[in-house]
Amino acid sequence: MAYTPELKELIKVVEKTRPERVARKRAGEEIPFLSLDERKERLRFHPDFKEEGRRPLQVGPSKGYAIAHEIADLLEASSRVDPDRVDLSSPAHETDVLIIGGGGAGTSAAILAAQRGANVILATKLRHGDANTMMAEGGIQAASKGHKDSPYYHYLDVMGGGHFTNVPELVETLVTEAPDAIRWLEHQGVNFTKKADGTLETIHGGGTSRKRMHYAADITGAEIMRTIRDEARNHADRITVLEFSPAVELVLNEHGACAGAVLYNMETEEYFLVKAKAVVMATGGCGRLHIQGFMTTNHYGATADGIVLGYRAGVPVAFLHTVQYHPTGIVFPEQAEGILITEKFRGAGANLVNVEGNQFVNEREPRDVEAASIIKECVHDGKGVPTPTGRLGIWLDSPMIEELAGEGTVKREFPGKYILYKRFDIDISKEPMLIYPTLHYQNGGLEFKPSGETCVPGLFLAGEVAGGIHGANRLMGNSLLDIIVFGRIAGTSAAEYIAAGVKDGELTLDHVRAYNAEVATSGVGAGRVAPAIIPDYTDPSVRERQLTANYVGNVR
Amino acid sequence: MDTATLTEKVAAKTVPIYIMGKKYEVPDALTIMKAMEYAGYQYIRGCGCRGGVCGACATVYRKAGDYKIYTGLACQTVVEPDMYLTQIPFYPANRAVYDYETAEPTPETVYKLYPELFRCVACNACTKVCPMDVEVLDYISALKRGDLKAAAEISFDCIQCGLCASRCMGEMAQYHIAQLARRLQGGKLAPKAQHLDKMCGDIEGGAFTGMLGDLKSMSVDELKKVYTAREMEPHMGADEWTPASSHGLA
Numbered sequence: 089m090a091y092t093p094e095l096k097e098l099i100k101v102v103e104k105t106r107p108e109r110v111a112r113k114r115a116g117e118e119i120p121f122l123s124l125d126e127r128k129e130r131l132r133f134h135p136d137f138k139e140e141g142r143r144p145l146q147v148g149p150s151k152g153y154a155i156a157h158e159i160a161d162l163l164e165a166s167s168r169v170d171p172d173r174v175d176l177s178s179p180a181h182e183t184d185v186l187i188i189g190g191g192g193a194g195t196s197a198a199i200l201a202a203q204r205g206a207n208v209i210l211a212t213k214l215r216h217g218d219a220n221t222m223m224a225e226g227g228i229q230a231a232s233k234g235h236k237d238s239p240y241y242h243y244l245d246v247m248g249g250g251h252f253t254n255v256p257e258l259v260e261t262l263v264t265e266a267p268d269a270i271r272w273l274e275h276q277g278v279n280f281t282k283k284a285d286g287t288l289e290t291i292h293g294g295g296t297s298r299k300r301m302h303y304a305a306d307i308t309g310a311e312i313m314r315t316i317r318d319e320a321r322n323h324a325d326r327i328t329v330l331e332f333s334p335a336v337e338l339v340l341n342e343h344g345a346c347a348g349a350v351l352y353n354m355e356t357e358e359y360f361l362v363k364a365k366a367v368v369m370a371t372g373g374c375g376r377l378h379i380q381g382f383m384t385t386n387h388y389g390a391t392a393d394g395i396v397l398g399y400r401a402g403v404p405v406a407f408l409h410t411v412q413y414h415p416t417g418i419v420f421p422e423q424a425e426g427i428l429i430t431e432k433f434r435g436a437g438a439n440l441v442n443v444e445g446n447q448f449v450n451e452r453e454p455r456d457v458e459a460a461s462i463i464k465e466c467v468h469d470g471k472g473v474p475t476p477t478g479r480l481g482i483w484l485d486s487p488m489i490e491e492l493a494g495e496g497t498v499k500r501e502f503p504g505k506y507i508l509y510k511r512f513d514i515d516i517s518k519e520p521m522l523i524y525p526t527l528h529y530q531n532g533g534l535e536f537k538p539s540g541e542t543c544v545p546g547l548f549l550a551g552e553v554a555g556g557i558h559g560a561n562r563l564m565g566n567s568l569l570d571i572i573v574f575g576r577i578a579g580t581s582a583a584e585y586i587a588a589g590v591k592d593g594e595l596t597l598d599h600v601r602a603y604n605a606e607v608a609t610s611g612v613g614a615g616r617v618a619p620a621i622i623p624d625y626t627d628p629s630v631r632e633r634q635l636t637a638n639y640v641g642n643v644r
Numbered sequence: 645m646d647t648a649t650l651t652e653k654v655a656a657k658t659v660p661i662y663i664m665g666k667k668y669e670v671p672d673a674l675t676i677m678k679a680m681e682y683a684g685y686q687y688i689r690g691c692g693c694r695g696g697v698c699g700a701c702a703t704v705y706r707k708a709g710d711y712k713i714y715t716g717l718a719c720q721t722v723v724e725p726d727m728y729l730t731q732i733p734f735y736p737a738n739r740a741v742y743d744y745e746t747a748e749p750t751p752e753t754v755y756k757l758y759p760e761l762f763r764c765v766a767c768n769a770c771t772k773v774c775p776m777d778v779e780v781l782d783y784i785s786a787l788k789r790g791d792l793k794a795a796a797e798i799s800f801d802c803i804q805c806g807l808c809a810s811r812c813m814g815e816m817a818q819y820h821i822a823q824l825a826r827r828l829q830g831g832k833l834a835p836k837a838q839h840l841d842k843m844c845g846d847i848e849g850g851a852f853t854g855m856l857g858d859l860k861s862m863s864v865d866e867l868k869k870v871y872t873a874r875e876m877e878p879h880m881g882a883d884e885w886t887p888a889s890s891h892g893l894a
Binding site for chain 1: 832
């Protein structure tokens with residue numbers, strides 16, 4: 089789906105203003121950053137600030153807290169399985185640490201727990217490594233260059249990005265553990281982009297005061313994921329991976345500690361029990377819930393399952409009223425809708441340009457400010473670029489990078505995106521990309537501590553499922569960092585918790601029974617079950633013809 | 645709604661495709677993945693990131709009256725009329741378990757773990773079948789020559805979908821061998837980042853504990869002042885840039 093003749097005409101407008109914009113970039117002239125007050129004003133255009141987009145929860149530990157309808161629908165829902173029908177007396181597996189989720193956080197946790205002598209079962213919904221980690225492109229932050237940067241500045245940037253609402257202790261852990269996380273990844277064999285002497289290349293990201301974004305071309309997350317997955321596979325004696333086996337319920341014991349989970353074999357449709365001395369929840373985010381109808385960059389399995397399970401077990405949610413829309417998702421060609429275009433393009437000098445060929449925002453504002461600016465420009469100021477199917481987008485002027493850094497730079501620095509567009513007959517070193525904000529990240533999640541602990545003994549968290557680190561808005565490059573830092577911590581904490589002695593006890597799903605009863609009495613959530621496990625993209629007319637199947641949500 | 649929404653604008657025009665031999669009419673603008681969902685399939689296997697980087701949805705297809713085998717990723721390939729397709733979401737592959745800590749970054753390590761490397765007959769079927777345009781044969785050849793660095797670089801865009809292994813006459817799993825080469829290169833052959841050790845040492849030595857303690861105890865208003873006043877590294881500047889003030893540094 090190459091650009092239509094109409095879009096090619098509009099590209100000429102971009103080309104016309106390009107020389108002047110390139111000259112300004114060369115001279116270091118940027119659109120000034122918004123002041124904190126101006127940011128606040130701009131954020132009125134952000135989807136988070138639409139009151140009709142959310143509602144107060146009617147059940148559970150965070151009752152009264154208003155979050156997106158799409159997540160509330162899953163929290164105000166009954167369990168997929170009837171707790172009375174689950175046999176808790178005969179676990180299919182017993183282990184020390186059960187890790188739920190096979191992305192970067194879960195895998196880091198598995199490696200560290202195994203290193204401390206624990207036997208680990210890593211249960212994952214799809215394949216090991218099928219996670220948003222794999223899709224992260226731009227980079228991973230860490231203050232690694234002491235001549236100009238430090239955890240002090242990293243801390244400030246994280247807090248500013250999160251609008252000063254972040255949990256300070258979590259941020260402190262994130263920024264002080266960051267350089268060691270990079271060192272660990274380098275040691276594991278991640279091919280970071282480096283100078284000849286080994287110095288890591290670093291660039292800016294939105295909201296950074298120092299260039300501290302480390303990267304591996306434009307597939308940083310994939311390079312990290314495949315490397316640590318390879319390491320986990322080297323410890324097959326201690327780490328057992330159960331694929332296509334999502335958790336549908338946490339299991340507690342009579343002492344109130346987390347003691348395993350009910351898993352679901354997606355292929356045989358059987359449910360089975362894993363008993364564990366500790367559980368690490370690393371289930372990721374919620375993009376596939378398509379909050380407010382937005383397209384998403386997220387993985388097929390990103391359906392907020394962990395939030396549902398943890399919430400039912402008694403862990404409150406925090407910062408879940410904010411979700412992140414990545415400013416630059418593909419809006420044309422439609423086949424690639426929602427796919428992330430890394431912030432690194434802007435870091436490398438590409439302007440955001442409206443239908444008149446003009447810049448309208450500094451390209452390195454924090455993500456929510458950037459996204460709100462694009463929505464404002466398109467929807468409220470009428471300066472969006474119309475696509476053939478009636479959507480609106482903004483140009484991301486990638487050919488500028490060629491002029492600034494030399495011919496061939498786009499193909500070399502962004503091989504993934506270059507190939508992707510090539511498939512659609514678009515050469516992004518010569519033609520700009522058409523983008524619009526896309527649902528990207530769950531800023532909040534279940535409450536936890538810097539040690540990975542939750543209010544439920546034996547239940548640890550890591551990664552996107554947890555809330556508080558990023559406050560109300562995460563900066564680029566702090567998510568890959570978060571999963572490695574807190575994944576390693578959760579694995580270590582779980583192993584230490586076990587080493588200190590865990591009291592065995594009778595297993596129970598009473599918390600699920602109680603939650604189901606609360607859902608029933610509150611009158612909300614009738615006919616809804618959760619977790620969702622996978623999104624339902626079946627054509628509704630097909631569903632109508634499936635006469636012998638009954639669906640509750642997407643559960644057959 | 646002031647958003648570019650998810651609404652699937654189903655094009656009026658449909659084309660016939662054959663999923664595992666069975667005919668379905670699907671909108672012509674859809675990817676194979678969305679076309680299969682449109683037809684009524686709900687994925688368990690064969691669907692991952694939906695963004696072309698995870699390797700879950702490798703697809704093999706032929707076209708009517710054409711002897712050639714075509715491949716692609718279901719999430720990236722747009723349907724064509726009379727395409728006969730199937731996904732191969734899983735293909736068994738041999739992966740050697742090794743102790744990374746003690747593994748020497750030498751070609752011999754690779755040869756010992758994957759002796760089948762030398763069963764390669766240079767038929768090039770791997771390269772032809774690769775949906776990422778990775779020159780698979782080239783990196784296998786580089787490994788046979790003992791050039792780990794070249795193998796790591798050439799294989800960098802690999803998404804480990806397994807299509808190469810499905811076609812290999814030597815029956816090897818090229819992508820696992822490439823993974824080994826990349827780890828040895830990235831972790832043991834490439835020069836280390838010295839500045840990381842220095843920073844980690846400073847942190848362990850407590851160089852920032854006091855400063856961070858100050859920041860943590862500040863009111864939001866104080867913190868905002870410090871935040872606003874922080875010096876910004878210029879966008880186009882060189883790595884060697886140093887801030888005017890050494891405040892906040894080790």
